[in-house]
Amino acid sequence: MAVKIYNTLSRSREEFKPGDPPEVSFYVCGPTVYDYIHIGNARVFVVFDVIRRYLNYRGYRVKYIQNYTDIDDKMINRANEQGVSVNELADRFIKAYEEDVAALRVRPADVKPKATEHIPQIIELVEKLLANGYAYISDGDVYYDTSSYPQYGQLAHQNQDDLLAGARVEPGEKKKSPLDFVLWKQKKEGEPAWQSPWGEGRPGWHIECSAMSGHYLDDILDIHAGGADLIFPHHENEIAQTWGAEQKPLARYWLHAGYLNIEEQKMSKSLGNVLTVRNLLEEHDPLDLRFLLLSAHYRSPLNFSAELVAQSRSGRMRLQEAVTNLLDATKVAVDASGDKEEKLRADLEETKERFVEAMDDDFNTADALGVIFDLVRSLNKYIKEAPPYNRLLLEEVLQFFREINEIFELIDLASPEALDDELEDMIKRREKARAEKDFATADQIRDDLLARGIVLEDTPHGTRWKRK
RNA sequence: GGCGACAUAGCCAAGUGGUAAGGCAGAGGACUGCAAAUCCUCCAUCCCCGGUUCGAAUCCGGGUGUCGCCUCCA
Numbered sequence: 001m002a003v004k005i006y007n008t009l010s011r012s013r014e015e016f017k018p019g020d021p022p023e024v025s026f027y028v029c030g031p032t033v034y035d036y037i038h039i040g041n042a043r044v045f046v047v048f049d050v051i052r053r054y055l056n057y058r059g060y061r062v063k064y065i066q067n068y069t070d071i072d073d074k075m076i077n078r079a080n081e082q083g084v085s086v087n088e089l090a091d092r093f094i095k096a097y098e099e100d101v102a103a104l105r106v107r108p109a110d111v112k113p114k115a116t117e118h119i120p121q122i123i124e125l126v127e128k129l130l131a132n133g134y135a136y137i138s139d140g141d142v143y144y145d146t147s148s149y150p151q152y153g154q155l156a157h158q159n160q161d162d163l164l165a166g167a168r169v170e171p172g173e174k175k176k177s178p179l180d181f182v183l184w185k186q187k188k189e190g191e192p193a194w195q196s197p198w199g200e201g202r203p204g205w206h207i208e209c210s211a212m213s214g215h216y217l218d219d220i221l222d223i224h225a226g227g228a229d230l231i232f233p234h235h236e237n238e239i240a241q242t243w244g245a246e247q248k249p250l251a252r253y254w255l256h257a258g259y260l261n262i263e264e265q266k267m268s269k270s271l272g273n274v275l276t277v278r279n280l281l282e283e284h285d286p287l288d289l290r291f292l293l294l295s296a297h298y299r300s301p302l303n304f305s306a307e308l309v310a311q312s313r314s315g316r317m318r319l320q321e322a323v324t325n326l327l328d329a330t331k332v333a334v335d336a337s338g339d340k341e342e343k344l345r346a347d348l349e350e351t352k353e354r355f356v357e358a359m360d361d362d363f364n365t366a367d368a369l370g371v372i373f374d375l376v377r378s379l380n381k382y383i384k385e386a387p388p389y390n391r392l393l394l395e396e397v398l399q400f401f402r403e404i405n406e407i408f409e410l411i412d413l414a415s416p417e418a419l420d421d422e423l424e425d426m427i428k429r430r431e432k433a434r435a436e437k438d439f440a441t442a443d444q445i446r447d448d449l450l451a452r453g454i455v456l457e458d459t460p461h462g463t464r465w466k467r468k
Numbered sequence: 469g470g471c472g473a474c475a476u477a478g479c480c481a482a483g484u485g486g487u488a489a490g491g492c493a494g495a496g497g498a499c500u501g502c503a504a505a506u507c508c509u510c511c512a513u514c515c516c517c518g519g520u521u522c523g524a525a526u527c528c529g530g531g532u533g534u535c536g537c538c539u540c541c542a
Binding site for chain 1: 480483
């Protein structure tokens with residue numbers, strides 16, 4: 001069995017064959033750091049982080065690179081609006097980005113290059129393109145000459161004529177063709193600029209990823225990923241650049257995450273429905289947001305609404321609850337074993353296989369979740385019906401949950417937090433009342449705790465609590 | 469105009485030729501002092517019309533609908 005990946009370049013599922021296994025180079029287009037990230041951005045970062053974790057689980061050694069775009073038109077405009085320098089703006093929103101994705105349990109990339117720290121590499125790349133005849137200078141700007149690259153359009157699966165038919169021509173263009181794109185822009189008054197062979201200026205948008213991935217890796221990238229809207233022109237242009245400079249492909253596998261819509265509508269500033277991660281975290285548990293993001297296949301469009309977050313929370317709680325049941329059962333488990341264990345053991349083995357099958361198939365997290373829920377039912381059933389429990393078996397199941405949580409990270413496996421003394425005392429008083437059959441008092445205390453967000457569950461082994 | 473994706477129960481969502489996973493919500497039952505959690509049972513023939521096939525949600529053709537890209541939006 002091998003991992004299969006849907007490659008946007010070929011529009012088909014391909015067996016994953018990295019250039020130098022088990023090493024895998026994985027580049028994700030990171031944020032332009034001019035604002036807080038929204039939930040659509042978050043989908044990309046969560047989903048590809050999960051894919052990276054799965055590849056690690058499958059024995060690959062993934063080098064994960066994610067850039068920060070810290071210089072472009074949006075950066076400059078926003079910095080001017082706010083009266084700060086582009087650098088200050090970048091620092092501020094890089095920090096915000098890292099806080100936001102950390103809350104969503106996205107692990108940091110291994111390498112986090114910034115465009116502004118790779119100007120020499122960018123200039124070198126542009127020089128190569130000029131020398132190789134893939135670029136031209138026009139009035140101080142440098143442009144990529146798309147007519148020199150017949151394969152231009154391969155990623156978008158469009159030929160140049162069709163692209164031209166839909167292209168918008170803006171007045172005052174200095175390009176030879178509407179499809180050409182800027183590699184280096186000459187300085188305008190008040191803009192950050194770097195010295196170059198073509199005078200003071202700054203890089204175009206698409207050039208940085210080509211330059212930085214080339215700088216950090218000698219070989220072709222195994223995986224290059226981003227949001228679906230980057231397919232054209234961003235990734236198309238990156239491919240053209242790397243080919244023009246190095247006569248080699250930029251990446252073997254191109255992965256693109258589907259859009260996230262808000263209430264069936266595209267998220268956009270004009271509709272005023274942009275939901276920042278920062279705001280959402282004020283109302284929702286980050287793990288519930290993760291569950292929602294992983295509940296559909298990463299390439300499918302995904303809708304976002306408060307109702308769906310609530311559904312996600314209910315589903316996620318079933319997982320969390322199962323682990324709580326498991327941990328409780330483990331406390332009273334014994335070493336003896338019997339044949340009651342056979343069903344659960346068989347289900348565990350089957351689950352392990354089906355989980356890998358699902359994830360191997362282009363990272364089908366929705367299918368994988370279904371597989372996990374099947375195990376949850378089997379586990380709950382065992383716990384309900386089969387005491388005394390087999391310690392070894394329960395620990396194996398727990399170990400499996402640890403492994404998949406290392407990938408999905410949807411539940412807390414850590415030992416539960418302590419409750420403050422006052423609440424702890426209320427629980428004790430309620431237990432006493434119950435023992436004395438004073439149910440009116442017991443129920444009153446339970447309601448009081450509920451009002452404070454604490455839900456009680458009476459089990460055969462005692463009362464336990466959880467947050468609502 | 470060019471290119472592409474999608475259409476599965478009230479909601480979400482798997483399933484690429486063999487007779488519809490899973491989750492949420494809902495109904496009934498068990499357990500519980502009552503709850504909660506849990507378990508059991510119930511809840512779809514897959515947008516429409518043709519075709520291929522012994523057999524199609526899955527393949528082909530034609531519709532309808534939704535969405536997207538072709539504008540430095542993840």
